Amino acid sequence: LHHQANWESLEVILPAQDAAYLIMGCESLSLRDELRQEMEKRFSHFDHLPQDYSAAQISSLTAALSEQLPAHALSGTAQHIMVHLLYLENSLLLHHAEASGHLCQSLNSEAAALASAFPFLTVVWLDLHSIAYLRQHAPGFCQHALDIFLWYEEEEGETTDSxxxxxxxxxxxxxxxxxxxxxxxxxxxxxxxxxxxxxxxxxxxxxxxxxxxxxxxxxxxxxxxxxxxxxxxxxxxxxxxxxxxxxxxxxxxxxxxxxxxxxxxxxxxxxxxxxxxxxxxxxxxxxxxxxxxxxxxxxxxxxxxxxxxxxxxxxxxxxxxxxxxxxxxxxxxxxxxxxxxxxxxxxxxxxQPKAPPPPSPPAYTAAGYATEKVPPKDPRISRRGFLEKFMRRKK
Structure with missing residues (x-):
């Protein structure tokens, strides 16, 4: 993956944070999925809780988190929890299409609470157009964020309209x-x-x-x-x-x-x-x-x-x-x-077909002989009977 500077910054700030939120801006949905998987690998000591808001109509982020997150995340009894908010831009788009600024207003007013009230780290995943929209219509939400990271595709693609x-x-x-x-x-x-x-x-x-x-x-x-x-x-x-x-x-x-x-x-x-x-x-x-x-x-x-x-x-x-x-x-x-x-x-x-396991070494008797070299024991004969039979054959 690229943007090594972003990863180095995250390695520094994330372990020291318990209650805060940061914003991740990605150029595409495929890049977002790739980055989130990489984040879960790099910060595996966190308990990662994804929250999919693609079908939800969010009007208050604090209310949505309070209603939908498990009790152990809200109570603070569990440490190192990272909540991933996905597709919050769908609610932003819907409110924008309906000419309602309710969500932006609530994000502005809730920003301080989001930064300190919840006992976990929140990662808000957005597209780049939504970050530009929030900077214009909900500047308080951007200002209270721990940081804003921008991620771009490795190869330059066509610029898309907002x-x-x-x-x-x-x-x-x-x-x-x-x-x-x-x-x-x-x-x-x-x-x-x-x-x-x-x-x-x-x-x-x-x-x-x-x-x-x-x-x-x-x-x-x-x-x-x-x-x-x-x-x-x-x-x-x-x-x-x-x-x-x-x-x-x-x-x-x-x-x-x-x-x-x-x-x-x-x-x-x-x-x-x-x-x-x-x-x-x-x-x-x-x-x-x-x-x-x-x-x-x-x-x-x-x-x-x-x-x-x-x-x-x-x-x-x-x-x-x-x-x-x-x-x-x-x-x-x-x-x-x-x-x-x-x-x-x-x-x-x-x-790829799995290679067969290597052959296990032969078992050894107490005397140090491999069991394959020991004559098979007749279950009908005791050890003493076996020696007598062996001596008779030798004679």
């Missing part, structure tokens, strides 16, 4: 009665909420797409809407409902759009994998392979190879799983993605 700005613009456009593309706009809003794992809000806007399409002549958003609804059902574990939406999406999307048809077959294969229908999953992944190859999408093809390795692993076909992982690794090398290559090689190590 979701707060996008939501404001889209809300204004939806309020225009003359707008004829409200379905496409709701599709964008649903996709934004889905990216932030706010699946309930995403489903609301996907449903609105279907409602607006009844009034509009443009049906192009229909396939992407069903695709998004299927992804949400898949994320929530309703794999059968997800497949129904994926089939509807497949009917709406042009067959020549090989990347999207490949995605749909891959999602359906993942659903079949979770339903333990391994043969059906492999068949769907094979169709995804054909679609991605037709599209020339090597990155998607490599991900599909990894999925096929999982299915083979689930069925006990470790050699076949290794073959698919090797193909995925070769593509990652071709794409010059070292981080991805390391992840694949880590999976390959887990699939």
């Amino acid at each position: 979701p707060y700005l996008l939501l404001s613009q889209w809300q204004q456009q939806l309020a225009d009665p003359a707008l004829e593309t409200k379905a496409a706009l709701c599709l964008q809003m649903g996709s934004l909420w889905e990216e932030h794992h706010s699946f309930q809000q995403a489903m609301i806007y996907y449903q609105r797409v279907l409602e607006y399409l009844q009034l509009e002549t443009d049906s192009s958003p229909l396939g992407d809407t069903y695709l998004g609804m299927g992804r949400i059902m898949m994320q929530t574990g309703d794999y059968y409902q997800a497949q129904d939406y994926f089939r509807l999406a497949l009917d709406c999307i042009d067959e020549t759009d090989h990347t999207r048809t490949g995605d749909i077959h891959r999602y359906m294969g993942i659903c079949q994998y979770h339903c333990r229908n391994n043969r059906a999953a492999l068949a769907l992944f094979e169709r995804s392979n054909a679609a991605y190859q037709a599209a020339g999408d090597e990155e998607a093809l490599a991900y599909n190879y990894q999925d096929m390795a999982l299915v083979c692993r689930q069925t006990g076909q470790d050699e076949e799983a290794m073959r698919w992982l090797e193909k995925a690794r070769d593509l990652s090398e071709k794409l010059e993605d070292e981080k991805w290559k390391r992840e694949i090689e880590k999976s390959m190590q887990a699939y």
Whole structure:
């Protein structure tokens, strides 16, 4: 991992803190997950308690912590507890979309209490846009934080627009009665909420797409809407409902759009994998392979190879799983993605057959002879009888 200076600072300040909160700003959700796992490894002496607020509507952070955390964390009887707050930005986005500053106001007023009242260390994980938003609308919350750490991807990616700005613009456009593309706009809003794992809000806007399409002549958003609804059902574990939406999406999307048809077959294969229908999953992944190859999408093809390795692993076909992982690794090398290559090689190590244990040394008798060299004892003869029999044979 990068940002060694951040880790060195954390190594200094975390062991000396019992009651405080710090803010972690990450450029992407994948980087956030990676950093949190690394933090749990580096600071394993802490009892890590993740709190997922992706589906919650938080209006008071102190109230949410008091209601949801276990008693041993609140009482202070247990030492070295680290609470990880995840997806708090979803509530910030929701309050912003509703033109309500309630959460920012409460964060400002609760900042001092959060810094000292709870007997544990709190880590607030946010995206970089949310930190900029809090610095503007809840400066007290940022000022009372123990520190604010910013983490960026190793490779520079495309700069993304602030979701707060996008939501404001889209809300204004939806309020225009003359707008004829409200379905496409709701599709964008649903996709934004889905990216932030706010699946309930995403489903609301996907449903609105279907409602607006009844009034509009443009049906192009229909396939992407069903695709998004299927992804949400898949994320929530309703794999059968997800497949129904994926089939509807497949009917709406042009067959020549090989990347999207490949995605749909891959999602359906993942659903079949979770339903333990391994043969059906492999068949769907094979169709995804054909679609991605037709599209020339090597990155998607490599991900599909990894999925096929999982299915083979689930069925006990470790050699076949290794073959698919090797193909995925070769593509990652071709794409010059070292981080991805390391992840694949880590999976390959887990699939390696375990070496047989070394042979145990022979047991020895009290006289120091290996038991293999001692003539087998006839259970019908005592030790004295055995010696007599041996002497007679010698004579």
